[in-house]
Amino acid sequence: MRSDTSGxxxxxxxxxxxxxxxxxxxxxxxxxxxxxxxxxxxxxxxPAGVLPALSTDLGVxxxxxxxxxxxxxxxxxxxxxxxxxxxxxxxxxxxxxxTMAGFAxxxxxxxxxxxxxxxxxxxxxxxxxxxxxxxMLAGYARRLVPGPLQGRALTIAMAGAPLALSLGVPxxxxxxxxxxxxVAFWTMxxxxxxLALWIAVAVPDFPGQPRGHRAxxxxxxxxxxxxxxxxxxxxFVLAHNILYTYIATFLDRLGLGGxxxxxxxxxxxxxxAGIVVVGARIDRRLRLLTLAGTVLFAVSATVLALPxxxxxxxxxxxxxxxxxxxxxxxxxxTAVADAAGDAADTAQSLLVTLWNAAIxxxxxxxxxxxxxxxxxxxxxxxxxxxxxxxxxVTAARRHGFPPSRPGATEPSSPxxx
Numbered sequence: 001m002r003s004d005t006s007g008x009x010x011x012x013x014x015x016x017x018x019x020x021x022x023x024x025x026x027x028x029x030x031x032x033x034x035x036x037x038x039x040x041x042x043x044x045x046x047p048a049g050v051l052p053a054l055s056t057d058l059g060v061x062x063x064x065x066x067x068x069x070x071x072x073x074x075x076x077x078x079x080x081x082x083x084x085x086x087x088x089x090x091x092x093x094x095x096x097x098x099t100m101a102g103f104a105x106x107x108x109x110x111x112x113x114x115x116x117x118x119x120x121x122x123x124x125x126x127x128x129x130x131x132x133x134x135x136m137l138a139g140y141a142r143r144l145v146p147g148p149l150q151g152r153a154l155t156i157a158m159a160g161a162p163l164a165l166s167l168g169v170p171x172x173x174x175x176x177x178x179x180x181x182x183v184a185f186w187t188m189x190x191x192x193x194x195l196a197l198w199i200a201v202a203v204p205d206f207p208g209q210p211r212g213h214r215a216x217x218x219x220x221x222x223x224x225x226x227x228x229x230x231x232x233x234x235x236f237v238l239a240h241n242i243l244y245t246y247i248a249t250f251l252d253r254l255g256l257g258g259x260x261x262x263x264x265x266x267x268x269x270x271x272x273a274g275i276v277v278v279g280a281r282i283d284r285r286l287r288l289l290t291l292a293g294t295v296l297f298a299v300s301a302t303v304l305a306l307p308x309x310x311x312x313x314x315x316x317x318x319x320x321x322x323x324x325x326x327x328x329x330x331x332x333x334t335a336v337a338d339a340a341g342d343a344a345d346t347a348q349s350l351l352v353t354l355w356n357a358a359i360x361x362x363x364x365x366x367x368x369x370x371x372x373x374x375x376x377x378x379x380x381x382x383x384x385x386x387x388x389x390x391x392x393v394t395a396a397r398r399h400g401f402p403p404s405r406p407g408a409t410e411p412s413s414p415x416x417x
Contacts, residue, residue, distance in 0.1 A: 022153065026144055028202045030156040033141055035195050036096065038160030039103060040130040042168040043188055044072045047123075049173030050181035057181070058116045068123045070360055075127025076134065077356035081217065083128065084135040084349040092140055093205040095132065097196055102129035104192040111185035131356065135349040138333040142344075143206050148283055150337075155279035155330040162271035162326050170261065209345065220346040225339030225399030228392050230347075232401075233332045234354045236294065239385035240325055241362025242369070243301070243378050250304075250375045256311055266315045267322035274326020282330060287393070287401045290331050294389050296324030301382035329355075339400055 022030070047054055047068045055065035087095055106126035113119045141157035142150040176184040221227055243250065248260045256263070278289055300321035303313060333351060340347035369377045393401045 022145065022149065022156075025202070026153070027156070029144055029204060030141060030153055032195065032198050032203050033137055033157040034160035034163075035198065036100070036133055036160065037137060037158060038164045038168060039100075039188065039192055039195060040133050041161050041164035042172060043103060043107060043126050044069060044076075044130065045164065045169050046172045046176075046184060046188065049169055050176035050184060053176065053181045057114070058119060060116050064116070068119060070363060071120050072123045072127035072130070073356045073360045075124040076131035077353050077360065079128040079131035080135045080349045080352040080356070081346075083132055084345065087132070087208070088345065089208040089210070091205055091207055092136060092143075093199065093203055095136065095208075096140070096199055096203070099129040099133050100192050100196040100199065102126065104189050104196070107185045107188040107192060111182045111189065127356075131352060134352040134355070135345070138337055138348050139345055140203075140206070142337060144204065151282035151286065151330070151334045152279055154334050154337075155275060155282055155327065158327075158330045158333070159272075159275050159279075161329055162268060162275055162322075165264075165268050165271065167268065170265070217346060217350065220340060220343040220350065223340050223343055223347075225396060225401075226336060226343075226347050226350075228396040228400035229332060229336040229339055230350055230354055232290075232389050232392050233336075233351055234358055235385045235389050236297075236328060236332075237355050237358035238361050238365065239297070239301075239382040239389075240328075241359050242366040242381055242385075243304075243321075245362045246366045246370060246375060246378060249370065250378050251314070253375045254307075254314065256314060259311060259314070263315060263318045267318040267325075270319040270322030271326035274323045275330070277323075278327025278330050282327070282334060284404045286331060286335060287397070287403045289327065290335070290393050290401055291390070293324040293326075293328060293331065294386055294393065296320050298383060298386045298390075300324065301379040301386070305376075305379035305383070307376075335401055338402075 047065065051062050051065050054068070055062045058065060103126055106122045106129065109122035110119055110126075113122060137157055138154055141153045145153040172184050172187075175187060221230075247263065248257065251257055251260055251263060274293070278293075281289060297320070300317040303317040303320070308314075333348065336347045336351050337344040365381070366378065369381055397403070
C-alpha cells in the first residue's frame with residue numbers, strides 16, 4: 001500500500017509509466033516499414049549497378065540509361081506533396097499496400113521491357129510510389145509507439161535506407177552480373193509482393209486524417225522550426241549526393257578507381273553504425289547528434305580535399321562520412337515532425353520532395369562542377385554546403401533542433417533498460 005505524502009489524506013494515483021522497450025509486435029511492424037524503405041531505395045539505386053547491361057539491352061548509351069535513376073527521383077519529388085494530400089483521408093495500411101503493389105508492377109514492367117520509353121515510364125511510376133512511401137513512413141512509425149519512443153521507432157523504420165546502400169545495391173549488382181539485370185528486377189518484384197503480405201499481417205492499421213484537416217504548405221512553412229529543418233535537409237543531402245553520385249570519378253582521379261566497391265562498403269557499414277548510435281540517443285540528444293553528424297561529414301570532406309591519394313586515408317574518410325550520414329534521415333524527419341506538430345504530414349511530404357530534389361540536384365550540380373572545375377571540386381563543394389547547415393542548426397536551438405525531443409525522458413532505473 002502507498003502512503004499519502006501530500007497531507008490531503010488522499011493517496012495520489014501513480015503516474016502512467018512509459019515502456020523503455022519496444023514490444024515484439026511493434027518491432028515486427030517497424031521492421032516491415034524498414035523493409036519498405038529498403039525496397040524503395042534499392043529500387044532507385046539498382047540501375048547504377050547494372051548500367052552497362054541495361055544500356056546494351058535497351059539500345060541506348062550509358063548516360064541515357066542512367067536517367068532511369070533521375071526519372072525515379074523526379075517521380076518521387078513530384079508525387080510527394082500532391083499525392084499525399086489527395087490520399088490523406090485513406091487508411092494508412094491500405095495506402096501502404098497499394099504502394100507495394102505499385103513497386104511490384106513497376107519492377108515487373110522494367111524486367112520485361114525492351115523499350116527505353118516504357119522503362120522510363122515504369123521507373124517514374126516506381127518513383128511516384130516511393131514518394132508516397134517516404135511521405136507516410138515517418139508518421140506511420142511514430143503512431144506505433146508512445147511519444148518518448150517515437151525517435152527510436154523512426155530510426156528503426158529508416159534503417160532500411162543505409163542497409164539498401166551498404167548491402168542491397170552490392171547484392172543486386174552481383175545478382176545482375178551473374179544472372180542478368182532482368183533477374184535482379186524480377187527479384188525486386190518478388191520482394192515487394194512478399195513485403196505486401198508481411199505488412200498485411202504485421203502492421204497495424206490507422207485511419208487517415210479527417211477531410212479538411214490537412215495543413216496547407218504555406219501554413220506549414222510558417223510554423224516555427226519547420227523552415228530551418230527543411231533548409232538543413234536540402235543542403236546536407238545535396239552535399240552528400242554531389243559526392244556520392246560521382247564517387248567513382250573522384251576516386252579515379254586519386255588513382256583508386258579499382259577501390260570503388262570497398263570505399264562504398266566502408267561508407268555503408270559506417271552508415272549502419274550511425275543508425276544504431278542515432279537510434280539509441282535521438283530522443284534525448286537530437287541537436288547534438290545533428291551537429292556531430294555534420295561535423296563528421298565535414299571532417300571527411302576535408303580529408304578528401306587534401307590530395308593524399310592514400311587508400312587507407314580515403315577509406316577512413318568514407319567511414320566518417322557514412323557515420324555522419326547514416327542517421328540523417330531519422331534526425332531530419334524527427335525534427336521536422338516535432339516542429340510541425342499537427343502539420344507533420346505536410347511537413348514530411350515537403351521534406352521528401354526536397355530530399356529527392358537534392359538527389360536529382362546532386363547529379364546536375366556535380367556534373368556542372370565536374371565540367372567546370374574537375375572532380376577535385378567535389379569535397380570543397382561539400383564543405384561550402386555544410387557551413388550553412390552548421391550555422392542553421394546552431395541558431396535553431398529553440399525551434400527546429402532543440403537539445404532534446406518534447407516529452408523525452410531518461411530511463412528511470414537500470415532495471416527499466
